[in-house]
Amino acid sequence: MENSVPDNFRSPPRIGNLISGLIGKDQIKIALAIGNSRLHWGLFVGKTLEKTWDTEHLTADAVSPLSEEEKAEYLVQIVMRSIEEVSSQNLLSLPATPAFSSPHTLSLVPLPLIVASVVTQQTAIWQSYPNVRIITLDQLPIGGLYPTLGIDRALAVLGAGNQFGWPVLLIDAGTALTFTGADVNRYLVGGAILPGLGLQLSSLSKKTAALPLISLPKNLPHRWAKDTAEAIQSGVVYATVAGVRDFIEDWRCLFPDSKIALTGGDRTMLLKYLTAAFPDTASAVIDAPEAIFWGITHEL
Ligand SMILES: Nc1ncnc2c1ncn2[C@@H]1O[C@H](COP(=O)(O)OP(=O)(O)OP(=O)(O)O)[C@@H](O)[C@H]1O
Numbered sequence: 001m002e003n004s005v006p007d008n009f010r011s012p013p014r015i016g017n018l019i020s021g022l023i024g025k026d027q028i029k030i031a032l033a034i035g036n037s038r039l040h041w042g043l044f045v046g047k048t049l050e051k052t053w054d055t056e057h058l059t060a061d062a063v064s065p066l067s068e069e070e071k072a073e074y075l076v077q078i079v080m081r082s083i084e085e086v087s088s089q090n091l092l093s094l095p096a097t098p099a100f101s102s103p104h105t106l107s108l109v110p111l112p113l114i115v116a117s118v119v120t121q122q123t124a125i126w127q128s129y130p131n132v133r134i135i136t137l138d139q140l141p142i143g144g145l146y147p148t149l150g151i152d153r154a155l156a157v158l159g160a161g162n163q164f165g166w167p168v169l170l171i172d173a174g175t176a177l178t179f180t181g182a183d184v185n186r187y188l189v190g191g192a193i194l195p196g197l198g199l200q201l202s203s204l205s206k207k208t209a210a211l212p213l214i215s216l217p218k219n220l221p222h223r224w225a226k227d228t229a230e231a232i233q234s235g236v237v238y239a240t241v242a243g244v245r246d247f248i249e250d251w252r253c254l255f256p257d258s259k260i261a262l263t264g265g266d267r268t269m270l271l272k273y274l275t276a277a278f279p280d281t282a283s284a285v286i287d288a289p290e291a292i293f294w295g296i297t298h299e300l
């Protein structure tokens with residue numbers, strides 16, 4: 001994904017003619033979940049989530065010199081290019097492809113875009129998209145939300161509850177590691193926020209003189225390490241899985257029949273560590289990479 005204005009900025013997107021048949025029927029909608037590390041995209045046909053993918057944040061520098069009209073065109077093209085990159089097989093093989101014949105280009109018919117963002121600066125950029133809706137907390141059918149709750153947490157817990165049932169505890173292993181729990185009445189019980197696995201590692205290297213930037217280990221490391229890299233991995237991994245287990249077990253005391261779902265960029269690693277360290281706890285956890293998009297389904 002380009003971060004600056006693309007060279008062929010003014011050329012019509014190729015995919016336009018291909019999918020405009022579907023657009024004419026109002027079937028395609030794009031969801032954009034703006035996280036702290038990157039952009040998460042979902043392509044819906046009707047209410048069905050067909051595809052998800054991730055790209056980098058846009059830079060304000062690429063967008064700010066543009067006029068309002070150019071911004072709109074630029075963002076439409078960013079969306080189309082992004083879809084084009086990920087859709088070469090899947091999108092074009094959707095069942096509705098025979099309808100691909102309309103003369104519209106997508107710069108004339110921008111796909112509806114639904115944005116849920118926890119990054120104000122990025123939200124501001126996407127406000128220039130011509131056919132955008134920004135999801136806010138007050139639109140969501142969950143009670144007991146507090147005003148500063150992250151929309152990603154609200155949507156993901158809603159999506160997990162709708163998919164798996166209520167009550168539900170949603171764990172998001174993203175930039176931040178969050179716990180968000182709701183009861184059988186879709187009422188927020190509460191949650192917690194701590195630095196995610198990646199952020200723990202990067203902050204140790206950034207804020208100390210001697211500690212290097214270490215990546216996550218492939219498997220549960222040795223606990224009692226005898227070199228720096230392994231010591232960092234041990235500390236971050238064991239403390240995090242112990243904390244995650246403690247939150248899960250506490251939640252299960254409150255709601256013994258609750259579903260427990262795990263999402264976010266580090267979910268696979270976290271679940272691997274948790275499985276190795278606490279298999280009983282881990283066996284209750286459901287992999288839910290698309291939880292936030294299931295929450296958005298409700299808003300389409
Ligand atoms: N290809 C990737 N690019 C960036 N991060 C990745 C990638 N694959 C896995 N990750 C992990 O994903 C984590 C970020 O998670 P995610 O992408 O869910 O973040 P986010 O949605 O931006 O964060 P948040 O929702 O907390 O704002 C990082 O800690 C990183 O280790």
Ligand SMILES: CC(C)(CO)[C@@H](O)C(=O)NCCC(=O)O
Nearest residue numbers: 118148149150151152153176193
């Ligand atoms: C906690 C994060 C950063 C997780 O992405 C996001 O949900 C957020 O910015 N939340 C606002 C604070 C809160 O949820 O209480």
Ligand SMILES: [K+]
Nearest residue numbers: 035172174264
């Ligand atoms: K996330």
